[in-house]
Amino acid sequence: MAAHRGDMVGVKYQWMSYLVGFAPLLFVLWPTLHDIFGRWLKLDESYSHGFLLGAVSLFLTFRAARKHPAVPGFYPSWLLPFVICLSAYWVGGLIRLQALQHLALIPLLLSAFAVLVGWRQGKWFLIPLGILFLAIPVWDFLSWPLQLVTVAVNQALLGLFDIEFEVEGVFVYLIGVGAFEVAHGCSGLRYLLVGQALVLIYGELYLTRLRSKVFLYLLGCGFALVANWIRVFVIIYMGYETNMQSSLIENHDNFGWWVFAGTLVPLYFVARRLELRDERAETEPRQRVEEARPQGENGSAVYGVVALVALAWGAWFALPEERSQIANQPxxxxxxxxxxxxxxxxxxxxxxxxxxxxxxxxxxxxxxxxxxxxxxxxxxxxxxxxxxxxxxxxxxxxxxxxxxxxxxxxxxxxxxxxxxxxxxxxxxxxxxxxxxxxxxxxxxxxxxxxxxxxxxxxxxxxxxxxxxxxxxxxxxxxxxxxxxxxxxxxxxxxxxxxxxxxxxxxxxxxxxxxxxxx
Known part of the structure; x- marks a missing residue:
């Protein structure tokens, strides 16, 4: 009974360490988090999967915590990455560059976690927490190069058919028929983000070897891009064949997701083979090394918590005031x-x-x-x-x-x-x-x-x-x-x-x- 009570006190102490250490940091980050949540609520944009991905991240985090319990301590070597990320966030607030704050957000949270648990314990949480980066609205910077790549691929595909067309920037002109713009929504960014999330989740749940996870990730990115290239080509080709009267021209979002779903079939056949290969590798006799416990006693976590709280409040006081004030009427x-x-x-x-x-x-x-x-x-x-x-x-x-x-x-x-x-x-x-x-x-x-x-x-x-x-x-x-x-x-x-x-x-x-x- 006494041992059980001691375990309960220890677990409560650990959760209090994380709560006290992260609460001030989340308070500082709240304006950026609020803006990101607003983007997640826009269901017609590339980040509408944010809340779902957040729920998946919580599930994977609790799963990792059960399999690899992390005892909080103080790892001062991780203070340097934390300070660098916090400084980047502060600079973004100072020059009012929202994209820089978005970029710094997830690395900032991961480095803060590493200050309390170190790398040996924290590596198990890298994917469960880092997967949230796929829902941070910084990926729009990839939209323009993805648009250009999509145009280049479709230019090559259209060249295989007896179709008169011209390409100018992100516009495809079908001579005598009409014009198509490979706009932001046609870049394939949505499929790329969702595809990355799916293969990362699958790798975290079912794969054990790093090279299998990396291979599946790269293959998932490739399949997501190919799905978008096929979607855009079919829409352009149907516009040509029907003299711009095809219903796909105006209502092509659902069609795109059906094409994307089709590319998942061969992808998961490959993923299943990787899973079976990893299972065979796991059954081979090999010496298992027990995970080392963090150095020092639990009391050392106090220093880590104090360092995080002090730096977070310092950043809050240094950030410019009223950075989110918006006029009611211009x-x-x-x-x-x-x-x-x-x-x-x-x-x-x-x-x-x-x-x-x-x-x-x-x-x-x-x-x-x-x-x-x-x-x-x-x-x-x-x-x-x-x-x-x-x-x-x-x-x-x-x-x-x-x-x-x-x-x-x-x-x-x-x-x-x-x-x-x-x-x-x-x-x-x-x-x-x-x-x-x-x-x-x-x-x-x-x-x-x-x-x-x-x-x-x-x-x-x-x-x-x-x-x-x-x-x-x-x-x-x-x-x-x-x-x-x-x-x-x-x-x-x-x-x-x-x-x-x-x-x-x-x-x-x-x-x-x-x-x-x-």
Whole structure:
């Protein structure tokens, strides 16, 4: 009875060590965790499997704890990796680079755990806890190269058939038929994340040898990518054969998962063979080495807990305040284009408008050219000017984030890209959009003004947040002009409008730098 009571006290002490050591750290990480949970709730994105993966991670962690009980202690050599990860998280908060905080999250938690249990005990929890990295929204950086690879593969496959087509960037143009965009959702990122999770879970449950786990992991990644390549090719080919009338073009998500499920069949045949081979290897007589217990007594865990708590609270006090504050309503820019353009009622252009989440300041207006009205001519062009500014980048209010899009992909499809030449000496990207139902076209010219740098590429604008830390500028803006016209020279008309409108928008942005939005 006394021994049993002593065991209960020991288990309670161990759980208290983990709880007290991790509670302050989780408090510091809460803004980032809250943002990640929000991404998991978006069922149409690549991370909708997050809560399910979290439950699986808990199950695997408890399973590993039962098979390999970890007695807490203090392993000071792991303080260095912990401090490095915590510093990376702090820098991400300081320069308001959310992606850096996301990248540091799981390594930070794993290194904190290693401070208390060391490597010999902690290695059994590497996969159960590390698998959560597959649900952290940092994998979007792979989307663009995956899109390019998908286009290259489908270009090779289409070349095997008697199909006239052209490829430009991530667009596949079927001559005389239509155009396909290999967009973010067609990159195969969702299948890659789910495929990695499935093979890692299978390897953790049923495989014992490291090389078997690695081989299955690499094979699972390959099968996931092949499934997406097959899906995209079938959709393009069916669009060609049916003159863009196939139902797969609009409703291709379910089809993609069926293709992915089909690739799992040969994958798990291979996994089963690896499992049987590992079982035969386990039955061979070999000397088993008993796991060494952690050095020192349980009381040494106090030092590890104190170190984690002190460093976590230090980071919390050092992080910038109000890094997650979001304005309830954006402040409107006061802007006047003088006698050049007159406003038109409405904030959309032929049903199109950009979707941006939680900007601090905005200006949105449709308008027409006054000069044509003066001479009695009816305006044949309607213009749109949008300015969206974030005073600084933080969770939920960031210029470059997945929720911010130039157009609704369910309603509009890109038709062509073109350069917009202006005397303003800033890069401007032109884009023609076609409405999927009405066939109407709008022509956009846009640029990002991020931390005093002009960019037309989203990822370059994202990276500008890092260099912007040294420029004493925290603001980032999207400037976008658009035109809808029946008969006009689109590049020339759009260039003229942007040359008139953007200087006024830039003057308002510069005039409000450093002023808090109300």
């Amino acid at each position: 402040e409107n820019y006061g802007m006047d284009l003088g006698d050049l353009y007159a406003p038109v009622f409405g904030s959309q252009l032929a049903g199109w408008k950009p979707n941006l989440r939680n900007p601090d300041r905005v200006y949105v207006q449709t308008m027409f050219d006054r000069s044509r009205a003066r001479v009695g001519a009816s305006p044949n062009s309607v213009f749109y000017l949008g300015v969206f500014t974030y005073d600084y980048q933080r969770n939920g209010a960031e210029l470059i984030q997945y929720s911010n899009r130039l157009y609704d992909r369910d309603l509009w499809m890109p038709e062509a890209f073109f350069p917009v030449d202006t005397p303003l000496n800033i890069p401007i990207q032109g884009l023609t959009l076609k409405h999927r139902l009405s066939g109407k076209r709008v022509h956009l010219g846009y640029t990002y003004y991020a931390h005093s740098q002009w960019e037309t590429d989203q990822w370059r604008a994202k990276l500008a947040q890092v260099s912007g830390f040294f420029s004493n500028r925290d603001d980032a803006s999207l400037l976008i002009g658009a035109v809808q016209c029946l008969e006009c020279d689109v590049p020339e008309t759009l260039s003229g409008f942007i040359s008139d409108a953007f200087p006024a928008a830039l003057a308002r942005i510069e005039a409000t730098v450093g002023e808090p939005a109300h």
